[in-house]
Amino acid sequence: MTAMLEVKDLTKNFVKRLDMAGKIAQKLGSSIREEVVHAVDTASFTVDKGEVVGLVGESGCGKSTLGRMIAGILPPTAGQISFKGVEFTSMTQEEGDAAALAIQMIFQDPFASLNPRMRVEEIIGEAPVIHGMTTMQEKANYVGETMERVGLGREYSRRYPHQFSGGQRQRIGIARALAVQPEFLVCDEAIAALDVSIQAQVINLFMDLRTDLDLTYLFISHDLSVVEHISDRLVIMYLGRIVETAPTDELFDKPNHPYTSALLNEVPRLDHRGIDYEPVSGEIPSPLDPPPGCHFHPRCPHAMDRCKAEIPVLREIAPGRLSACHLNDG
Amino acid sequence: MNTIAEQVAPIAAASEVKVETPFRRFCTAFLDSKVATTALIVLGILIFMALFAPLISPTNPYDLAVVSILDSKMPPGTKSLDGVTFLLGTDGAGRDLVSAMIYGLRISLGVGVMSGIFAMAIGATVGLIAAYFGGRTENIIMRIVDIQLSFPAILVALILLAILGKGVDKITIALIIVQWAYYARTVRGSALVERNKEYIEAATCLAIGHRRILFRHLLPNCLPPLIVVGTIQTAHAISLEATLSFLGVGLPVSEPSLGLLISNGFDYMLSGKYWISFFPGIALLITIVSINLVGDQLRDVLNPRLDR
Ligand SMILES: Nc1ncnc2c1ncn2[C@@H]1O[C@H](COP(=O)(O)OP(=O)(O)O)[C@@H](O)[C@H]1O
Ligand code: SF4
Ligand SMILES: [Mg+2]
Numbered sequence: 001m002t003a004m005l006e007v008k009d010l011t012k013n014f015v016k017r018l019d020m021a022g023k024i025a026q027k028l029g030s031s032i033r034e035e036v037v038h039a040v041d042t043a044s045f046t047v048d049k050g051e052v053v054g055l056v057g058e059s060g061c062g063k064s065t066l067g068r069m070i071a072g073i074l075p076p077t078a079g080q081i082s083f084k085g086v087e088f089t090s091m092t093q094e095e096g097d098a099a100a101l102a103i104q105m106i107f108q109d110p111f112a113s114l115n116p117r118m119r120v121e122e123i124i125g126e127a128p129v130i131h132g133m134t135t136m137q138e139k140a141n142y143v144g145e146t147m148e149r150v151g152l153g154r155e156y157s158r159r160y161p162h163q164f165s166g167g168q169r170q171r172i173g174i175a176r177a178l179a180v181q182p183e184f185l186v187c188d189e190a191i192a193a194l195d196v197s198i199q200a201q202v203i204n205l206f207m208d209l210r211t212d213l214d215l216t217y218l219f220i221s222h223d224l225s226v227v228e229h230i231s232d233r234l235v236i237m238y239l240g241r242i243v244e245t246a247p248t249d250e251l252f253d254k255p256n257h258p259y260t261s262a263l264l265n266e267v268p269r270l271d272h273r274g275i276d277y278e279p280v281s282g283e284i285p286s287p288l289d290p291p292p293g294c295h296f297h298p299r300c301p302h303a304m305d306r307c308k309a310e311i312p313v314l315r316e317i318a319p320g321r322l323s324a325c326h327l328n329d330g
Numbered sequence: 331m332n333t334i335a336e337q338v339a340p341i342a343a344a345s346e347v348k349v350e351t352p353f354r355r356f357c358t359a360f361l362d363s364k365v366a367t368t369a370l371i372v373l374g375i376l377i378f379m380a381l382f383a384p385l386i387s388p389t390n391p392y393d394l395a396v397v398s399i400l401d402s403k404m405p406p407g408t409k410s411l412d413g414v415t416f417l418l419g420t421d422g423a424g425r426d427l428v429s430a431m432i433y434g435l436r437i438s439l440g441v442g443v444m445s446g447i448f449a450m451a452i453g454a455t456v457g458l459i460a461a462y463f464g465g466r467t468e469n470i471i472m473r474i475v476d477i478q479l480s481f482p483a484i485l486v487a488l489i490l491l492a493i494l495g496k497g498v499d500k501i502t503i504a505l506i507i508v509q510w511a512y513y514a515r516t517v518r519g520s521a522l523v524e525r526n527k528e529y530i531e532a533a534t535c536l537a538i539g540h541r542r543i544l545f546r547h548l549l550p551n552c553l554p555p556l557i558v559v560g561t562i563q564t565a566h567a568i569s570l571e572a573t574l575s576f577l578g579v580g581l582p583v584s585e586p587s588l589g590l591l592i593s594n595g596f597d598y599m600l601s602g603k604y605w606i607s608f609f610p611g612i613a614l615l616i617t618i619v620s621i622n623l624v625g626d627q628l629r630d631v632l633n634p635r636l637d638r
Binding site: 097130 | 351352527528529531532533534535536537538539542546547550551
């Protein structure tokens with residue numbers, strides 16, 4: 001069976017080009033260079049149909065960038081994304097449009113993610129009308145049904161986003177995605193900005209929708225405890241690279257990668273909600289100038305000489321488990 | 331499901347309250363200032379007079395059959411040979427000054443507003459495109475904008491009019507050319523901020539086309555600064571036109587704007603016939619000041635940091 005989503009060697013570099021002054025300075029022999037942020041570095045993983053995969057890593061490690069590339073918002077620098085066995089760049093125009101709609105994204109910020117100048121009806125109903133999933137005449141009803149599906153009364157469709165609370169706005173964002181009948185949702189820190197009391201409700205909504213609509217999820221979070229109970233499988237990311245993937249219970253039982261172990265130490269944690277805390281000792285190195293070899297070596301308690309020079313490859317260490325650490329080479 | 335019902339409850343209670351649209355909020359805030367409200371009323375009257383000049387004006391100053399050179403340079407309040415009272419006197423050609431001013435206002439406002447609208451449409455489109463697509467497109471567009479803005483507007487307009495010649499259409503074109511870059515720069519500035527917000531990413535993800543994203547999503551969110559710049563620039567265009575007319579380029583003598591009336595009367599200033607220049611000058615001043623006052627209040631009310 002081919003995976004629903006397959007990501008292979010996906011890479012994204014953000015290049016900050018030199019301005020005119022910088023170029024002149026460079027010509028004159030200054031050491032100024034273009035700054036390159038290695039946001040995502042040769043990431044590979046798969047998501048099967050119906051699965052919930054949690055993507056976890058510290059803030060700034062490239063999770064959102066990875067999610068955006070999958071959702072078709074950002075073009076990758078290199079690597080492939082395949083949806084239902086077809087690679088993005090080899091799709092026909094039609095296939096590409098269908099895949100673009102089939103993969104939708106739920107955003108972190110319930111304020112910035114809704115157009116403040118549009119009524120809810122327009123926010124949710126615009127795309128399905130454009131793509132022929134409903135008509136102008138049927139739109140009000142279609143939007144109403146979608147709103148009810150996410151637990152909002154259809155009578156609020158004439159309102160503007162600012163008239164709703166954070167949790168309700170997040171539901172509007174979910175309804176907007178559902179309105180184009182997606183199969184795969186990328187949820188980027190979708191509950192991180194919400195009050196604790198609302199977080200559980202929105203998580204429950206996601207899980208209800210999963211069964212009702214047969215959805216597949218990539219659930220992005222900087223907080224392992226958020227995805228722990230809902231994910232079938234976890235993908236752990238560190239500084240742009242995937243360091244370990246494993247079924248959730250196995251990962252919690254027996255973490256392989258030292259970074260995963262460090263993250264797990266934090267799990268029965270105090271309330272760090274909304275703060276990007278540091279679960280692991282030491283500074284997160286800058287993705288502008290990542291350390292050579294294993295990115296984790298400056299903070300790793302097991303670091304060896306080899307770790308400073310050689311990049312550990314992500315490879316199978318047990319059925320269904322991958323890890324990228326030199327310790328596995330015995 | 332219980333939890334969801336709970337969550338929706340607060341809006342249910344508020345649903346009897348009238349839906350507060352952003353526009354209604356904006357109106358309340360605007361009318362809060364007495365000065366701005368007065369300026370808006372004055373501006374409204376001026377626009378009304380300009381629009382309905384042929385109906386309001388006591389005489390038709392362009393109708394050579396009515397205008398008599400024998401009536402020229404009459405002081406305010408004089409009666410004409412035909413028994414018509416010239417409230418503000420007559421100008422050098424014997425035109426009733428009130429009528430000439432109403433028609434002049436029509437031309438001044440018309441040129442200012444038309445050039446403003448076209449410059450705004452061009453500038454906003456170009457600015458949106460620059461911010462949205464970025465890269466080379468943006469570099470090229472913004473270089474042109476920088477070059478355009480580095481020359482004094484009056485100088486560019488003078489050169490253009492020297493090439494184009496005289497006429498209402500010519501001066502409007504010249505004013506569009508000197509103004510579009512202000513709009514482009516303003517729109518690009520706010521569009522750069524807006525385009526990085528998640529609602530634009532959401533629209534991309536929903537495969538809504540570029541054109542729709544530009545004009546339905548980005549543009550409405552860049553509107554507040556655009557409106558502010560639009561009013562200020564219109565006032566600027568009107569004074570620029572007046573200056574050009576005063577300098578004798580731009581408008582033909584047969585279609586005098588307020589600026590041209592001032593210019594025409596200037597020759598008689600020294601001989602004590604002050605009114606020919608003075609009253610059109612006052613009218614121009616009132617027009618520009620009221621537009622600027624309205625613009626200032628718009629700036630305060632639409633301030634994005636206070637809004638939302
Ligand atoms: N548009 C961008 N331009 C330049 N750098 C970016 C851009 N988006 C993200 N980055 C950088 O890429 C890295 C990863 O960011 P992100 O994917 O948002 O991480 P996460 O979601 O895990 O917090 C960060 O260092 C961030 O500063
Ligand atoms: S490769 Fe080396 S530095 Fe990296 S996690 Fe494994 S032991 Fe630590
Ligand atoms: Mg993020």
